[in-house]
Amino acid sequence: MIEILPLLLCDEVIFEQFPDMENMSIQELQHIITEELFYFEEEPKSDSVKEDTNTSIVSEKPKTLPKTVHIESTSSPKEEVKSEPLAVRGNFEKGILVLHEEQELKPEVMDMLVKMINAVGHSMNEVGLLSSQELEGRTLTELYDLNAHIVLKFGRLKHPINALPASDYQIHTEGETEYLFADALPTIAEDKVLKGKLWNTLKVLFNISK
Known part of the structure; x- marks a missing residue:
């Protein structure tokens, strides 16, 4: 100028x-x-x-928001804790599983159970035993993993097996497994009528012609 x-x-x-x-x-x-x-x-x-x-021009530039930095977690995923398989008492050779309500069976009740198993042509070496306490907190899947062929349930158990649509003293079949639900063993031991109902159902279950 x-x-x-x-x-x-x-x-x-x-x-x-x-x-x-x-x-x-x-x-x-x-x-x-x-x-x-x-x-x-x-x-x-x-x-x-x-x-x-x-400098004044730069200072007038609109401020930009800071970039968000995503930090990936480096912690390793928690491993699922698998519970130990159900530990069956007895040899369980023939896949006959007896589930009972009591924590321990009294000698006279156990004696009745032994005679009942022998009467259908089997021995206690072929049977496995589990109490309600041993089943508590376990799933049906864990029970199925035992691959039992016959399940005799006596009394009420702390287990989802109670929900199966099986009537007492009637045979219920699911897949390759047959179920028989009945009253608690001490109750049957003191009642002749219940003993007769149980024996008649066991004969059908184990193909006893007598």
Whole structure:
């Protein structure tokens, strides 16, 4: 930009005659003013001024939100704790499983159970025993994993097997397994009628013709 400095070059008379003198070009002024004219170019801005200007422009830029960094968990997944398989008492050679309500069977009740197993042509070596306490907290799947062929359930157990649609003293079949539900062994031992009902059902279950 060129700045024109009147600086004692023009007096008040000239300004009054030419009120638009400030807007005239140098060529036009030469015809009006006989004195020498001087003009100065505007000094370029220093680097420091430019830096200040750039800084102000940068500072005016909208602030961006910080990026969200997703940190993946490095912890290893917890391994499922598998419970030990059901531990059956007895040899369980022929897959005959006896489930009883009591924690322990009294000698007279056990004696009745032995005679009953022998009467259907089997021995206690072929039988496995589990109490309600031993079944507590276990699933049907764990019971099925024993691969029992015949399940004799006596009394109420703390196990989902109670939910099977089997009626007392009636044979219920699921897959390759046959189920017989009855009253608790001590109750049967003291009741002749229940003994007769149990014996009649056992004969059908084990194919006894007598």
